[in-house]
Amino acid sequence: MPEKVSTRGSGAKKGPQKYQNEFAYTHNKGSKTTQKIMALPVDGLCRRCTDQVLWRKQYRKYKPLTVAKKCVSCQLKKVKKAYHVMCDGCARDKGVCAKCMESSKIVEGNNQKTSQERLKEEQELEQKLASMRERERRSYLRKLERGDIVVADVPNVGESDDDFVFSDSDDDDGLDSCESDADK
Template identity: 45%
Template sequence: MSSQRGNVKKRAPKHQNSFAFKHNPKSKKTERILSMPIHGLCDKCFKQIEWRKKYRKYKPLTQPGSCIYCHQKTVTSAYHSACDPCAKERDICAKCCLSKEIVASKEELAAEHERKAQEFESTLEGMRERERRAYLRKLEKEREAIANGEGEGNDGYESFDEEQDESMQ
């Protein structure tokens, strides 16, 4: 390639990924990273950290970091530059420190988790014993399939049957 800066045409990529990136399902580190909540961030920063977790680029903190406002070692979440109390007090994003709408705070996440747990319990109470056990077995089977990396519908025939049914009509 010449050293001329302007007159260069872009080419197609030399290599194309044949499959998407997939986490190691047995990794304890991956499981711990994915279970960490994302809180106190604006939409842009939330998506950035979500992407880092998805593609195994997220590196959790081993020791707390220093807050840029109170100068104490109180930043416990990776990629944050302000601690939770300072960010909440100033109503800013804890990562970019800009005054934007916060997507999810700790309290909202905890309340949503609590609400989902209560909703799950109430649905189980409304079922008969036979239905409840069948439902719990189904959930356990789905969790095992996800842990093994198979996902839902691991036999591969369901989607084919649905396509065939639609074409027949």
């Protein structure tokens, strides 16, 4: 049998892809599937594979597994993450990427919290916010929105917010210096 021969003669190079993705796909924000896909952790992969999977999520190309796949190392149906070819245990033991099986530096994934842990944290946050004074609550929510603080940094009840501490000595010093300039 003759081998297949390339139809592109004399090593001619292939051009760039026809349609370049110039702007990010906007997900349907109300879609439950999109929310589930975006919540899935991306861990146990090298930098290159992590970027590929994150790109798939961003442009809505990611297709999660419905049934566990067979691991290429242990031959058991233990692969539960899409685009992985090795189960987490085998990949960790061998120190390789679970997608490309290369022994490069593995990117540590975001430690995704379970829904129970998130629910518990939200309830604790609501309790602490309810016990705060209005001024402290608004200040805290503003800082949280700006990203200055993390949800875990909720001040305890009774702690005052240092951003709003006014001292009389600062005001008196400012008046004295203005009066002395005016008197001269």
